[in-house]
Amino acid sequence: MTTMTETSARFREFKMPDVGEGLTEAEILKWFVQPGDTVTDGQVVCEVETAKAAVELPIPFDGVVHELRFPEGTTVDVGQVIIAIDVAPGSGDAPAPTPAAAPAQEPVEAAPADSGDAPKGRTPVLVGYGVAESSTKRRPRKGASAAPEAAAVAAAVQAELNGHAAPAAAAPAPAVPAQGGAPDGGRPLAKPPVRKLAKDLGIDLATVVPTGKDGIITREDVHAAAAPAATTPVAAPAPSQAAPEAPAAAVASDSARETRIPVKGVRKAIAQAMVGSAFTAPHVTEFVTVDVTRTMKLVAELKEDKDMAGVRVNPLLIIAKALLVAIKRNPEVNAAWDEANQEIVQKHYVNLGIAAATPRGLIVPNIKDAHDKTLPQLAAALGELVTTARDGKTSPAAMAGGTVTITNVGVFGVDTGTPILNPGESAILAVGAIKLQPWVHKGKVKPRQVTTLALSFDHRLVDGELGSKVLADVAAILEQPKRLITWA
Known part of the structure; x- marks a missing residue:
């Protein structure tokens, strides 16, 4: 496996390398470039943190940054594309990121490996050693609200990166259920760092009450959902019984009294x-x-x-x-x-x-x-x-x-x-x-x-x-x- 792929003769993609010995993921701490910036072979484009250390990643070719696939604070699996580079700028108008590329700001989920395929050996990559080649795919969105949801998340993430508030959606905001952040039974709206925080704390986003604009779940919402779970023991229902709905008063918590720090x-x-x-x-x-x-x-x-x-x-x-x-x-x-x-x-x-x-x-x-x-x-x-x-x-x-x-x-x-x-x-x-x-x-x-x-x-x-x-x-x-x- 290499750390870069060619999507066309013009665009090349750079994958997250294994920056240690056998590490499987790294968190993007800081981007040093933005779309439109010119980069040269060997230039450091971002800093990532693994389970061992913080490491700066250089880009292995020249060009212009076309797209950053993940925002800062996102944990990315080794082998996932993190940045796309236009290696032939000036040859025509570069296409805007496709709808499939915009949600790439959210971590890609690896598809289950086919038990009939033997894993390939790891080969040297830019830093350390890479992982075996494997096919990855995104989990398909469910429900008719998938497209508006993706657009809303992408707009919110891009607005955060640009340092200003997310623009109001052109279409009416989807209805938000009272006891969870999933609009109309679809996937809850949350930015990638918030999804990662919920995963680390063991919180199901579908049970979190969103307070963000357009029904987006915030970090504070996740912490609020985690606090009562940690302080109030609840007996698990028997497999044949449905868990009773928690009263609204049990959700309230004083977030100023404690701080939760994800261990990573x-x-x-x-x-x-x-x-x-x-x-x-x-x-x-x-x-x-x-x-x-x-x-x-x-x-x-x-x-x-x-x-x-x-x-x-x-x-x-x-x-x-x-x-x-x-x-x-x-x-x-x-x-x-x-x-x-x-x-x-x-x-x-x-x-x-x-x-x-x-x-x-x-x-x-x-x-x-x-x-x-x-x-x-x-x-x-x-x-x-x-x-x-x-x-x-x-x-x-x-x-x-x-x-x-x-x-x-x-x-x-x-x-x-x-x-x-x-x-x-x-x-x-x-x-x-x-x-x-x-x-x-x-x-x-x-x-x-x-x-x-x-x-x-x-x-x-x-x-x-x-x-x-x-x-x-x-x-x-x-x-x-x-x-x-x-x-x-």
Whole structure:
């Protein structure tokens, strides 16, 4: 499969590619072009968010934007056409989007696969790998109101994109039933993002009372329908009984008292991964409190070192190097569990993950082959990783293949925690806040810089002795940083 198709010699279509490894959908976050704009090969036309990261998509040919098939905020399946390009502008008047193309602002629904057809293999696409070729078709509209409904939705969506109110319909607005948004038994009127919201919340649009113009269901209508369902348990009727009609008073809710946020994209992937990790890998967490005064002095000295000029030096850099040395001394900790083959896979490389909090949620990009990097190289890699994560530019590839992870909860003033393993990894080190505390040093109580470390590990791979050795080595290096030289 390719990410583009040819509808004629003049118009070409660009499909949603698999921007990660085997992802099936992505949400269009932002369009950078509009119909009529000229685009060139390699120009970024939109930003999409997958379950792993936000990714910018470049167009692979020159031309003029003819049509955007989906508005911002729509979740689109991999393989669906998202934009049409006029590759031969000036050769004649371009036809206006057909009635079938206008409702394409709504997600396409895949037709059930024919059980007699064998699936084709995936082939490389623009970014990552695509899915097998499959036929897709739209669900036919039912009822005589299908055409007016499509026109109303298309007009409303286009008006929203243009930033002004939807024009009044030329024909009289269809009658809206009192208990639902389906006009004359047809399909309820709602924009694609609203349909997606209803799907995420498990709300049947046919039961939602619309308040929008021309009987269109709004986000507020969906939230209002969801609120009583979540707060008032209702016994499911027996299969042979019809569900009683809910009284009108039960629909009312105070939407100002709560906010519902659909779980999707990166946040949804994190939730699924953490649940899978917590209930698959038997976690064990060990703790140690350590005097890091000498490490803090080393950080101050490195900031003045000319060999470290241009890179950011902080305690996390020394902690990362200490963990890498501890792994070198205890290589068995750097492994993965192969459930299918019932094997322990020992890694002879370290892809060091760094947990980063971003506006889109927690992500864990990793530094590839961190074990081979010098201290200045490691500092540069850490700085680039953090900057890219904060800018929301971390690629799916940067988050794949990690072996061990560091999470610095100390930046939030937290002493320590019991971190959950990143799926597929053997261990994760949590670093607490570094604080000035009374500490016995050389037989006397003195104020010293102290922190608490917590190491969680997969007990299928790492037993208590091995986990203790790794954590003790990290603590010993942070207490006496010269061990970075004697133990390396």
